[in-house]
Amino acid sequence: MHQTLVLNATYEPLGVVTDRRALLLVLNQRATAVEDSDTVLHYSGGSLTLPAVIRLHKFVRIPYRHAVPLSRRAIFARDGGRCVYCTAPATSIDHVIPRSRGGMHSWDNVVSACHKCNHQKADRTLREIGWKLRSTPREPVGAAWRILGTGRPDVRWITYLKPYGVEQMLTAAATA
Ligand SMILES: [Zn+2]
Structure with missing residues (x-):
């Protein structure tokens, strides 16, 4: 076919x-x-x-012809519904660079996360806690x-x- x-x-x-x-x-x-x-x-x-x-x-x-709207559902869809840090089912949105540290609410700074990782990471950067992203978050086209x-x-x-x-x-x- x-x-x-x-x-x-x-x-x-x-x-x-x-x-x-x-x-x-x-x-x-x-x-x-x-x-x-x-x-x-x-x-x-x-x-x-x-x-x-x-x-x-x-x-x-x-x-969806223009920009893909940044919503919780869309972020989960992009990240396969999994926490980007530990692959557990995602339940929250994490700002990779925390908002309190100047991180933007944008496609390249938001990821799906589980509650545990989100809580553990809190207001720290990945470098500070030694975590890595499996892939760079970007806007889906x-x-x-x-x-x-x-x-x-x-x-x-x-x-x-x-x-x-x-x-x-x-x-x-x-x-x-
Ligand atoms: Zn997690």
Whole structure:
């Protein structure tokens, strides 16, 4: 089963559907194929090339197009619902550089934490207590990151995903 990248009318990546579903969108004139795949579907009356990338005719509004709002739920989602220090289920938000020490309430300074670690860390910095972060907290980027996370992206998708900040992830995938 192959997948097709779906672009908004503005060429912004929206998500991924099966290539059969993508073909139906094209045949129903709700989308246009912008890149063909290598898969040709043969039927009694002829053949059809399945699309690798389609673009919707009608603009679809997506609420997270701009900055991802900094909420407790979003932070938990980014960090997999686990405490970044001990991997216990997260129950609170910790400011890596404490707010009392000038730390910002921003994506790169907030992490999911369990109550125990949060309490233990209190108003100290990681350096002061000798703790380390498993990964650097950063702002999650919308659809493009989700799309790349769905599996093996088709090389024909890359051009359309690149403008949305996925370069770093592609480099990581290439060297893995
Ligand atoms: Zn913890």
